[in-house]
Amino acid sequence: MDMGMIAIGAGIAVLTGLGAGLGMGIATGKAAEAVARQPEASGKINSLLMLGLALTESTAIYGFVTALIMIFTLGA
Amino acid sequence: MNVKDIVILLVEALAVWAIANKTEKRKAKDQDRAPSKGKPWLIAGLSLVVLAGLELLFSLWGGAEESGTFELEMVPPQVPIFGDFTVSLTVVYGWIILGVVLAASLVFRFVFLPKFTDKPKGVQNVVETIVEYAGNYASSRVEDAPVLGSYITAIGVYMVLSVILEGLSMRAPTSDLCMTFAMALMTFVITNYLGLKKLGFGGRMKNLMHPTAIVFPFRVLSDIAAPVSLACRLFGNMLGAMVVVSMVYMVLGNAAVGIPAVVGLFFTAFEPLIQAYIFITLTLNNISEATEVAAE
Numbered sequence: 001m002d003m004g005m006i007a008i009g010a011g012i013a014v015l016t017g018l019g020a021g022l023g024m025g026i027a028t029g030k031a032a033e034a035v036a037r038q039p040e041a042s043g044k045i046n047s048l049l050m051l052g053l054a055l056t057e058s059t060a061i062y063g064f065v066t067a068l069i070m071i072f073t074l075g076a
Numbered sequence: 077m078n079v080k081d082i083v084i085l086l087v088e089a090l091a092v093w094a095i096a097n098k099t100e101k102r103k104a105k106d107q108d109r110a111p112s113k114g115k116p117w118l119i120a121g122l123s124l125v126v127l128a129g130l131e132l133l134f135s136l137w138g139g140a141e142e143s144g145t146f147e148l149e150m151v152p153p154q155v156p157i158f159g160d161f162t163v164s165l166t167v168v169y170g171w172i173i174l175g176v177v178l179a180a181s182l183v184f185r186f187v188f189l190p191k192f193t194d195k196p197k198g199v200q201n202v203v204e205t206i207v208e209y210a211g212n213y214a215s216s217r218v219e220d221a222p223v224l225g226s227y228i229t230a231i232g233v234y235m236v237l238s239v240i241l242e243g244l245s246m247r248a249p250t251s252d253l254c255m256t257f258a259m260a261l262m263t264f265v266i267t268n269y270l271g272l273k274k275l276g277f278g279g280r281m282k283n284l285m286h287p288t289a290i291v292f293p294f295r296v297l298s299d300i301a302a303p304v305s306l307a308c309r310l311f312g313n314m315l316g317a318m319v320v321v322s323m324v325y326m327v328l329g330n331a332a333v334g335i336p337a338v339v340g341l342f343f344t345a346f347e348p349l350i351q352a353y354i355f356i357t358l359t360l361n362n363i364s365e366a367t368e369v370a371a372e
Contacts, residue, residue, distance in 0.1 A: 051361065054354040058305055061312035068315065072150045 010070045016063030023056040087126065150315065152252055166252035173237045173249065217360035218270075218367065227266065228356045231259065235352035242344050250348065251314035253307065260303035260310075263359045267302075271366035279369070302362055306355065313351050317343035 031049040035042045154162040188199050196204050210232070211225035218224055235250060242248040249255050271280050284299070285292040324339050 047357070050350075050354065051357055054309070054358065058309045061309050061316070064316055065308050065312045068150055 010067035013067040017060045020060035166249045170249040218364045253311045256310040257307040260306035264303040274367045
């Protein structure tokens with residue numbers, strides 16, 4: 001298959017990072033607000049934030065893995 | 077991250093420490109006299125010379141690396157074990173970790189365990205802290221599940237040891253999709269076993285169609301997708317870290333001294349530890365979701 005088309009497809013696949021970045025930024029901002037409002041709950045907020053970030057990040061990771069699989073299996 | 081980066085980072089840290097120590101001592105010794113001139117700069121210059129010498133030595137030893145080359149294998153290379161029977165390189169590294177853990181636990185069982193006292197000290201203290209912390213963390217997320225503490229300890233120890241292996245410039249076993257998928261499958265089996273054991277088949281089904289019966293297929297789908305997402309998350313993070321670190325090497329080429337150590341420390345030590353924490357937390361979350369009784 002044409003390597004250029006594969007590269008374009010891989011580039012489109014990693015666009016998932018856009019949404020993940022937006023989501024993580026919003027979540028972190030809200031967490032900072034929450035800690036500022038209630039500093040004594042920072043432990044709980046932290047672990048919740050970690051979990052949320054992990055779940056948000058997974059979309060970006062899926063895009064990345066998809067792009068890698070496209071490059072390494074279709075291209076080779 | 078290479079061995080040479082670690083060595084260089086250590087030398088740098090030692091130099092900085094020596095400078096700080098020297099300045100501190102001098103300050104303490106002659107408080108009322110004027111501070112000495114030039115001495116810290118001399119030491120800094122000396123450490124730079126030592127660094128340059130080390131760089132030269134390593135470049136002579138390891139041969140010059142070309143700038144602008146980029147090597148990455150998504151699937152680790154196969155190595156023969158018995159004749160034609162081959163396994164992945166990461167599996168062999170996994171065996172190394174298993175051997176280390178097995179040896180450590182045997183030593184612990186036959187050397188340290190008989191010497192346990194009521195007042196913990198030394199090794200006993202460390203082990204008791206780890207066991208207590210893991211047990212508390214597991215039981216804070218899932219009620220009455222005594223085995224989970226040891227399970228999450230096993231996962232954590234495996235990931236920490238694989239970080240150490242990667243520091244020794246071997247490929248981390250967790251950067252193999254098969255390995256992460258195996259770990260995620262273990263989580264899947266434990267989740268469903270505990271869910272079925274606690275709620276029974278009917279209870280589990282009822283749990284799956286909790287708000288209404290319409291969501292049942294979606295809940296089942298998301299339950300099946302859970303191990304895939306766990307495995308892909310871990311694998312993607314590890315591979316992403318590897319890609320970033322090799323890109324740094326590619327950009328720096330022959331000047332790759334010092335900077336890759338710092339970058340690599342973040343991407344091959346800090347990030348995997350965060351991922352280990354996330355893997356453990358998500359595992360416990362899945363289990364607590366599967367074992368909770370659906371509220372009417």
